[in-house]
Structure formats: C-alpha cells, structure tokens
Amino acid sequence: MSIPAKVHRRGAELREAIDRHNYFYHVLDAPEIPDAEYDRLLRELESLEQEFPALITPDSPTQRVGAEPVSRFGVVRHHLPMLSLANAFSDSEIVDFDRRARTRLGDIDEIDYTAEPKLDGTAISLLYENGKLVRGATRGNGEAGEDVTHNVRTIASAPLVLRGSDVPRRLEVRGEVYMPKAGFEAFNERARQRGEKLFVNPRNAAAGSLRQLDPRLTASRPLEVFFYGIGELEGTAHPERQGAVLENLRKWGLRVSPLMRTVRGASGCLEYYRDTALVRHELPYEIDGVVYKVDSTEYQRRLGQVSRAPRWAIAHKFPAQEELTIVRGVEFQVGRTGALTPVARLEPAFVGGVTVSNATLHNMDELRRKDVRIGDTVVIRRAGDVIPEIVNVLPERRPKKTRPVKLPSRCPICGADVVRAEGEAVARCSGGLSCPAQRKESIRHFASRRAMDIEGLGSKLINQLVEAGHVRTPGDIYKLTHEQLTTLERMGEKSADKLLAAIAQSRKTTLARFLYALGISEVGESTATSLATHFRVLDAIMEADEAALQAVPDIGPVVARHVRAFFQQPHNQEVIQALLAAGIHWPTPAPKPKGTPLTEKTFALTGTLESMTRQEAKARIREAGGRVTESVSAKTDFVVCGEDPGSKRDKAGRLGVQILDEAALAAMLAPQNGKHKSA
Ligand code: D41
Numbered sequence: 001m002s003i004p005a006k007v008h009r010r011g012a013e014l015r016e017a018i019d020r021h022n023y024f025y026h027v028l029d030a031p032e033i034p035d036a037e038y039d040r041l042l043r044e045l046e047s048l049e050q051e052f053p054a055l056i057t058p059d060s061p062t063q064r065v066g067a068e069p070v071s072r073f074g075v076v077r078h079h080l081p082m083l084s085l086a087n088a089f090s091d092s093e094i095v096d097f098d099r100r101a102r103t104r105l106g107d108i109d110e111i112d113y114t115a116e117p118k119l120d121g122t123a124i125s126l127l128y129e130n131g132k133l134v135r136g137a138t139r140g141n142g143e144a145g146e147d148v149t150h151n152v153r154t155i156a157s158a159p160l161v162l163r164g165s166d167v168p169r170r171l172e173v174r175g176e177v178y179m180p181k182a183g184f185e186a187f188n189e190r191a192r193q194r195g196e197k198l199f200v201n202p203r204n205a206a207a208g209s210l211r212q213l214d215p216r217l218t219a220s221r222p223l224e225v226f227f228y229g230i231g232e233l234e235g236t237a238h239p240e241r242q243g244a245v246l247e248n249l250r251k252w253g254l255r256v257s258p259l260m261r262t263v264r265g266a267s268g269c270l271e272y273y274r275d276t277a278l279v280r281h282e283l284p285y286e287i288d289g290v291v292y293k294v295d296s297t298e299y300q301r302r303l304g305q306v307s308r309a310p311r312w313a314i315a316h317k318f319p320a321q322e323e324l325t326i327v328r329g330v331e332f333q334v335g336r337t338g339a340l341t342p343v344a345r346l347e348p349a350f351v352g353g354v355t356v357s358n359a360t361l362h363n364m365d366e367l368r369r370k371d372v373r374i375g376d377t378v379v380i381r382r383a384g385d386v387i388p389e390i391v392n393v394l395p396e397r398r399p400k401k402t403r404p405v406k407l408p409s410r411c412p413i414c415g416a417d418v419v420r421a422e423g424e425a426v427a428r429c430s431g432g433l434s435c436p437a438q439r440k441e442s443i444r445h446f447a448s449r450r451a452m453d454i455e456g457l458g459s460k461l462i463n464q465l466v467e468a469g470h471v472r473t474p475g476d477i478y479k480l481t482h483e484q485l486t487t488l489e490r491m492g493e494k495s496a497d498k499l500l501a502a503i504a505q506s507r508k509t510t511l512a513r514f515l516y517a518l519g520i521s522e523v524g525e526s527t528a529t530s531l532a533t534h535f536r537v538l539d540a541i542m543e544a545d546e547a548a549l550q551a552v553p554d555i556g557p558v559v560a561r562h563v564r565a566f567f568q569q570p571h572n573q574e575v576i577q578a579l580l581a582a583g584i585h586w587p588t589p590a591p592k593p594k595g596t597p598l599t600e601k602t603f604a605l606t607g608t609l610e611s612m613t614r615q616e617a618k619a620r621i622r623e624a625g626g627r628v629t630e631s632v633s634a635k636t637d638f639v640v641c642g643e644d645p646g647s648k649r650d651k652a653g654r655l656g657v658q659i660l661d662e663a664a665l666a667a668m669l670a671p672q673n674g675k676h677k678s679a
Pocket of ligand 1: 082083084085116117118119120121123139176228229291293310313
C-alpha cells in the first residue's frame with residue numbers, strides 16, 4: 001500500500017517532535033509540553049503506523065521504550081528489568097483490569113490488592129550487599145540505567161546501612177525519589193533570585209538533581225525517597241504477599257509510604273482512589289495517581305507481564321494537571337492594595353478536573369520572565385485549589401508579529417497613574433481608596449470569613465454596594481439600611497434581614513480579627529494575632545513606634561514600617577474611628593500566659609494531625625503562650641509531626657530539634673499542665 005504524501009509528512013513531523021520532546025524531558029530535565037500532549041503525539045504516531053505499517057522506521061520513537069541512558073555516568077544493567085506501569089484513567093478501566101486478572105487466574109472470586117499513592121518523582125534502584133548500600137541506579141529504559149551511587153548517598157531517607165540482624169545477603173530495592181512541594185518551591189525561589197534556571201515541576205527537579213555530576217549539588221537539594229518493591233533478593237525467602245514485602249522493607253529501615261493499604265477487589269481499589277484524591281493536596285509531595293498491585297506474589301508470578309508492564313499492577317491516574325491552551329488576551333486586575341496583577345484570558349481548557357479560562361501571571365517580572373504574548377500556546381497548570389497558572393510558552397508555536405505585553409501607565413479601573421517602586425516586582429494604582437477596585441477589594445477583605453466574618457457579604461454584593469455609592473469605606477457597612485438593600489438587584493426582604501443581622505453580629509469580634517480586617521500590608525492573621533497578644537489594646541498599637549513594634553515576636557523592620565505607616569495615615573485613623581463609633585468591640589485579650597510548658601517556645605508543625613486541624617493546633621499553641629513558625633531552624637524548640645510528615649521532620653533531625661508526636665503535643669496543651677497564671 002502506498003502512503004499518501006500527507007500521511008508521510010505528518011509521520012515525519014510527529015517523529016521529529018517526539019524525539020525533540022524526549023530530549024527535553026530525559027536529557028535536559030526541562031520538558032516543554034505537558035505529559036498529556038506528549039501522550040497524544042505518541043498515540044497519533046502509533047495509530048498512523050498501525051494504519052500504514054510501511055511508515056514504521058527502525059528509529060521511530062514508537063520502536064523503543066524510554067530513553068537511552070546518557071553516557072555521562074556509568075551504565076548499570078538491571079539484572080531483573082525495571083518494568084513500567086500500565087495506566088488507567090477511569091473507574092471502568094480498573095474494573096476491566098480486575099476482571100481480566102480474575103479470569104486469567106481461573107475465574108477466582110476476589111483479589112486482594114495493595115494500594116499506594118503514585119509518587120510523581122523518578123524511579124530508582126538501590127543495591128544493598130550484606131546490608132550496605134553499594135550502588136544506586138536510575139531506571140533508564142528499564143534494562144539499563146545510570147550509575148548515580150554518589151548522588152543517592154546524599155539522600156537522607158536512603159539508608160547507607162540496613163537495620164536489623166536478618167538483612168539479606170543481596171537486596172535490590174526499587175522506589176521513587178521525589179522532591180517535596182515545599183522544597184521545590186524554595187529551590188525555585190532561590191534559583192529565581194539568582195537568575196538561575198528554574199525547574200518546571202518537582203518531578204523534573206528530582207530527576208535533574210539525581211543526575212548532577214557534583215554530589216554536593218545533589219546534597220543541597222531536598223530529595224526524599226519511598227520504596228515500593230524489590231528486584232533481586234538473596235539470602236532471604238521472597239514473601240508471599242506484596243504487603244509483607246513492604247513490611248520487610250520497613251523493618252530493614254527503608255521508607256515505605258504510610259498511606260499503603262491492602263484493599264479487596266475493584267471496589268476496594270476505587271474507594272482508595274477516592275479517599276486519596278481527597279487528601280492529595282494536603283500531602284507534602286506531588287502524586288499523580290495511585291497504584292494497585294495484586295497482593296499475592298504467587299498470583300503475580302502466574303499473571304506475568306505483557307511487553308514491559310506486569311499484568312498484576314496498574315496505575316490509576318488523576319486527571320492531568322497540565323494542559324496546552326492559547327492565550328487570547330492579557331488583562332490587569334487591581335487588588336486591595338492597588339497591586340496590578342496580569343491575568344491571562346485563555347481558550348477554555350480542561351485541566352485538573354475543571355474547565356479553566358483564566359490564569360494568573362502574578363506580576364510584571366513573572367510576565368517578563370515567561371514572556372507570555374497574545375496568541376501564544378502555553379502550558380497551564382491547575383493543582384488542587386490553587387489559582388491556575390501559566391507554566392511556560394511554546395516558542396515554536398508563537399504566531400508571527402507578536403508584541404510583548406506592556407504594563408498600562410494608567411489604572412484600568414480608575415485611570416490614576418500606575419507606579420512601580422524601584423526594585424519592586426509589583427506595580428500599583430496610585431488612586432488609593434478613590435479607586436473603586438481598591439475599595440471593593442478592601443471591603444471584601446474586611447468582610448471575609450477570617451476577618452470580620454460577615455456572612456452573605458460576598459464579592460457580587462460588594463460590587464453592587466460600591467457601585468450604588470452606598471459603601472465607600474468599611475464603616476459604611478454598619479450604616480446600611482433595609483431600604484438601601486432591598487432596592488438592590490436580587491435582594492429580597494428576607495435576604496436583607498439576614499444580612500443586617502450578620503452585620504450586627506460582626507460588631508462583636510476580637511482585636512486580632514479587627515487588625516487583620518484592616519488590611520494593613522504585610523499583616524496576615526498570624527502577625528495580627530502577635531500584635532493583639534503583645535499590646536492588648538488598640539491604642540497602644542496605633543501609637544507604637546517602629547522600635548516598639550519590632551519588640552513583638554515575629555515582627556521585623558519591614559512589617560513594623562508598614563504598620564507604623566498605616567496608623568499614621570489620617571484617612572486610616574478616620575476609618576478606625578468610624579468603625580469604633582459603629583459599635584465594633586472586642587474583649588481585651590488575656591495577658592500572655594506565663595510559666596506554661598509552652599511559654600516562649602517555638603513550634604513548627606508538619607504532617608496531618610488527627611484530633612485537630614493545623615489551624616486549630618496553631619491557635620492552641622499560641623493561646624498557651626507558644627510561638628508557631630512556618631519553617632524549622634536552629635531556634636525551633638519543637639517540631640510536631642503528624643501523619644506523613646514532610647521535610648521539616650528530617651530537618652529537625654539534622655538540627656537536633658526535639659520531635660513531638662500528636663499525643664505529646666496534646667499532653668503539653670492539657671489544662672493541668674497549663675498553669676494560667678496572670679502576669
Ligand atoms: O510511586 C510510584 N511512582 C510507583 C512506581 C509505585 N508506587 N509503584 C510502582 N510499581 C512498579 C512495578 C509494579 C512495576 C514494580 C512504580 C513503578 N513500577 C514504576 N515507576 C516507574 C516506572 C515504573
């Protein structure tokens with residue numbers, strides 16, 4: 001059969017594109033396109049080749065699996081190949097997978113599976129001889145990988161020596177090396193400040209870090225590892241269940257996911273999938289799905305493998321979090337402090353399980369760095385509840401004659417001059433509260449749940465109230481009348497009554513909430529709480545100079561300057577007087593408890609707690625006189641570890657900071673220990 005010229009061209013195009021993306025991904029650790037797009041290209045080529053077999057060339061990317069190891073490192077041949085995992089994207093594919101396995105095993109009723117998160121990192125093989133780590137290798141193409149022993153040795157959670165007296169003579173373990181989300185953010189932030197290359201996601205950061213030529217560089221990257229299986233094993237019997245394999249690994253001191261469970265049948269798998277999807281974004285690391293493995297190793301042996309994937313395991317993937325789309329326009333939004341945020345209007349794309357049509361570009365520096373232009377094809381990412389963002393532009397798909405996006409010289413809302421302070425990334429509208437956008441945003445913040453908590457006073461209503469001229473400053477909220485409200489669109493008698501009741505109720509508040517509600521730059525909830533506990537009365541805060549403010553724990557010169565500047569502004573003083581005159585009040589905070597076990601102690605929290613949320617834990621520690629920080633340093637007194645702790649625990653270990661479990665924290669917080677003596 002002759003191949004139509006069009007098909008021939010497309011085939012060549014696809015081969016070239018796939019080869020190039022393979023190179024970006026495997027050699028440079030900097031993919032340009034999302035995995036979903038790569039998979040589409042590969043599938044398109046596969047189906048073309050299926051229809052026109054003459055199109056297949058020996059060097060077609062469909063004819064090999066994975067990338068060849070790059071020769072910078074020694075090559076390691078895997079004695080047992082490192083298999084790949086088949087993927088499933090829907091419940092029905094899992095039901096089919098389970099049914100096929102049961103049929104193959106002779107129509108058995110039910111199969112037990114181990115289920116575990118699928119870490120989004122890079123696969124690794126570690127070889128232990130007589131309990132000593134002798135070699136680490138990447139997966140490579142499954143048959144041979146790269147020798148990265150020198151780098152693996154720098155990963156704290158990869159033990160150099162196995163624990164226990166019954167360690168096998170020879171053990172080859174397999175696992176996934178990953179970079180926790182927080183470590184990835186911090187790493188990229190530092191790279192950005194130094195003008196160095198950023199990694200597009202934690203997976204490439206992990207793969208790239210593992211393949212550094214200088215192990216000191218790898219050591220400086222926050223890498224961690226979870227182990228999920230064994231390859232070679234000598235000197236110990238191979239357990240009969242996958243679950244037991246993992247227990248052995250744990251016993252030998254190898255880190256196994258605490259989220260691993262044994263489940264029954266396809267329904268057990270699907271339940272695990274849904275449970276994991278719910279907690280996914282609270283985990284300190286990225287996962288892109290879950291993996292099910294037939295628990296019985298006897299069954300595994302009988303099921304065998306097809307091409308390079310076992311028939312006894314499957315990855316059930318979450319919806320892709322990255323997709324390609326086109327930028328239709330860039331607009332500027334004005335926030336509470338006047339900051340102009342560039343927002344890209346996008347061709348709607350389905351990503352992370354929802355349709356996305358806007359993505360933030362954060363600020364002008366970010367816009368410049370990514371050089372996003374109208375008409376560009378871009379990779380967008382939506383992870384959990386975070387605002388969708390543009391990851392990168394595909395330069396080869398840029399249309400001709402595009403121009404960089406310019407910062408407007410006037411505020412798009414009020415027309416006031418836009419100013420950008422020297423060295424600052426943020427450009428601001430100079431209109432202050434005469435700018436309707438700033439008014440709306442500052443009122444929205446004032447009424448929000450964690451501030452004055454006025455239920456029912458949301459963005460839409462605030463827009464109407466500001467536009468109707470009923471509300472200019474927060475104090476005006478307390479002067480709203482039933483009549484003013486009922487003349488608004490979609491506002492009935494009942495809703496108006498309800499809103500007025502909510503407004504009335506918000507008069508009784510706390511000093512910390514009130515301070516936070518004022519929307520002082522750099523004063524978040526935690527700083528507001530520190531200010532309230534330290535000064536106890538509003539007047540003292542309003543009068544405090546920068547030195548007095550800096551005496552508050554966690555307040556540095558920058559925050560002190562912002563607080564001082566805020567209270568010195570006559571306009572802000574008027575707003576506060578109006579609010580107090582409207583009847584806003586709060587109990588004077590109790591003096592800071594002295595002499596509890598927590599007094600003057602600094603805590604950091606990591607992992608998921610069982611009996612309380614992290615917010616609650618923080619609040620209770622503060623109430624009891626302790627301090628809470630977001631990061632661990634040598635000044636930290638305690639790190640509280642919940643389920644699945646992040647890198648903070650490892651850091652605590654390195655710094656010798658005392659680690660508390662949830663029970664120990666609860667004991668410290670228990671009333672009989674907290675002698676609440678007044679000062
Ligand atoms: O967390 C993972 N990324 C993960 C990867 C996992 N939990 N289990 C895995 N199990 C396997 C088999 C069943 C083939 C031993 C895997 C992988 N493989 C895997 N990782 C990279 C390629 C294959």
